Amino acid sequence: MTSLKKALKTHFGFDSFRSKLQEDVVKAVIKGDRDVFVCMPTGAGKSLCYQLPAMLAQGITLVISPLIALIQDQVHHLRELNIPACSINSKLPAGERRMILTDLESESPKLKLLYITPEMVASPSFQPCLDGLCSRGLLSYLAVDEAHCVSQWGHDFRPDYLKLGELRTRLLGVPCLALTATAPKNVQEDILHSLRLRMPLHFATPVFRSNLRYDVIYRELLPNPYAHLHAFIKESLALVSGAKGQGCGIVYCRTRESCETVAHQLTKLGVSAKPYHAGLKAGDRTEAQSDWMQGKVLVIVATISFGMGVDKANVRFVAHWNLAKSLASYYQESGRAGRDGLPSSCRTYYSHRDKEQMNFLINKEVVRKQEKRGSAKDSDKAAITDFEAMVAFCEQEGCRHATISKFFGDKTPNCAGACDYCRNPKAVRAQIERAAVLSTK
Ligand code: ADP
Numbered sequence: 015m016t017s018l019k020k021a022l023k024t025h026f027g028f029d030s031f032r033s034k035l036q037e038d039v040v041k042a043v044i045k046g047d048r049d050v051f052v053c054m055p056t057g058a059g060k061s062l063c064y065q066l067p068a069m070l071a072q073g074i075t076l077v078i079s080p081l082i083a084l085i086q087d088q089v090h091h092l093r094e095l096n097i098p099a100c101s102i103n104s105k106l107p108a109g110e111r112r113m114i115l116t117d118l119e120s121e122s123p124k125l126k127l128l129y130i131t132p133e134m135v136a137s138p139s140f141q142p143c144l145d146g147l148c149s150r151g152l153l154s155y156l157a158v159d160e161a162h163c164v165s166q167w168g169h170d171f172r173p174d175y176l177k178l179g180e181l182r183t184r185l186l187g188v189p190c191l192a193l194t195a196t197a198p199k200n201v202q203e204d205i206l207h208s209l210r211l212r213m214p215l216h217f218a219t220p221v222f223r224s225n226l227r228y229d230v231i232y233r234e235l236l237p238n239p240y241a242h243l244h245a246f247i248k249e250s251l252a253l254v255s256g257a258k259g260q261g262c263g264i265v266y267c268r269t270r271e272s273c274e275t276v277a278h279q280l281t282k283l284g285v286s287a288k289p290y291h292a293g294l295k296a297g298d299r300t301e302a303q304s305d306w307m308q309g310k311v312l313v314i315v316a317t318i319s320f321g322m323g324v325d326k327a328n329v330r331f332v333a334h335w336n337l338a339k340s341l342a343s344y345y346q347e348s349g350r351a352g353r354d355g356l357p358s359s360c361r362t363y364y365s366h367r368d369k370e371q372m373n374f375l376i377n378k379e380v381v382r383k384q385e386k387r388g389s390a391k392d393s394d395k396a397a398i399t400d401f402e403a404m405v406a407f408c409e410q411e412g413c414r415h416a417t418i419s420k421f422f423g424d425k426t427p428n429c430a431g432a433c434d435y436c437r438n439p440k441a442v443r444a445q446i447e448r449a450a451v452l453s454t455k
């Protein structure tokens with residue numbers, strides 16, 4: 015066993031790295047000669063990319079994380095592993111804070127990981143400590159977690175993250191590691207720029223997933239949309255058969271009413287389907303989810319509140335009855351299909367009316383925000399541009415996989431017929447033309 019694997023086992027109890035990518039990142043961070051930029055999906059094990067190097071370094075790793083709750087979770091988890099980690103934050107009792115600072119001022123501090131929010135990093139009270147660590151060469155790494163928070167294009171924008179650029183310039187010589195879940199290209203560029211990463215090594219999980227088949231169906235052209243959805247479900251559930259057992263699927267709808275209607279229609283057509291939305295009693299919602307998890311119900315018809323933290327391997331299809339609010343959300347939601355690597359389908363039912371409705375809702379929200387604030391901001395437009403990318407995905411003639419990869423700044427994948435356009439470009443064009451005729455009527 016290599017010494018790195020040994021350390022992984024001793025400190026974290028893991029027998030192996032989650033992925034080759036995780037291992038490569040850890041090695042690059044330990045090498046320490048370049049800044050590192052990591053894009054990996056949620057749950058891929060990004061924290062370990064700085065936690066393991068932190069354990070193997072002499073000094074202290076400073077971890078920036080946006081929320082005290084997230085920080086407390088991580089610190090708690092590390093302490094259970096007997097790893098000296100703590101956080102300095104506004105909620106900390108003065109006594110504990112004093113103890114931490116005393117350790118940090120000592121000749122050889124015991125602490126390995128110090129978690130901190132961006133506002134605390136910038137606060138005057140923390141500066142002497144930071145300067146002290148820095149001038150004594152005790153900072154091993156600067157890790158910026160949830161780095162997308164630095165971007166005004168992201169939906170979790172936190173102005174305090176912008177101060178990290180300045181911090182970065184003060185910590186010259188300390189390797190910086192920025193981590194984010196898969197993010198659109200413009201958000202990635204913001205991160206590099208704002209954190210002033212210099213020619214960072216870039217590690218990213220490939221965006222393209224070859225087992226997912228994407229297609230777009232213009233709903234307004236269908237004589238019977240529910241029968242169409244029903245046929246899609248039957249076909250998708252038959253993609254994998256035999257020993258692998260029964261698959262299941264998700265239909266996403268925008269409103270509670272449409273969840274109810276679609277679930278009802280599918281049930282009438284003979285598929286076991288249940289609605290899931292915030293209008294249900296908590297008990298019914300939990301039951302719908304667990305029935306689906308256990309395979310008692312094959313299809314869950316849900317608003318987007320469904321799916322966070324749901325990790326089910328055999329999801330054979332994800333259908334969007336209404337348009338997702340952005341291409342980034344669409345990628346995440348549709349990406350719940352095929353986690354087991356087996357063939358799975360992702361379909362969007364596009365409709366012109368649906369698009370108009372979404373545009374109306376988004377604009378209303380932008381205006382509401384501006385009125386509340388009393389002024390307009392460039393970032394207000396983010397929601398609009400995000401949705402435009404989703405619409406373009408549906409309306410354009412081109413490979414769906416390529417569109418997604420490009421959006422996330424990844425290279426053009428070899429789709430090999432895993433989308434409707436690559437399988438039959440003429441059919442895609444014909445659909446667009448028929449819809450155009452319909453909308454001028
Ligand atoms: P991310 O930040 O990318 O969303 P986390 O760092 O929170 O992911 O890790 C997700 C889960 O994966 C955690 O429960 C973590 O303990 C686990 N994990 C990370 N690395 C490994 C590994 N090498 N082997 C097994 N589990 C791992």
Ligand code: MG
Nearest residue numbers: 060061159160
């Ligand atoms: Mg994380």
Ligand code: ZN
Nearest residue numbers: 413429433436
């Ligand atoms: Zn394609």
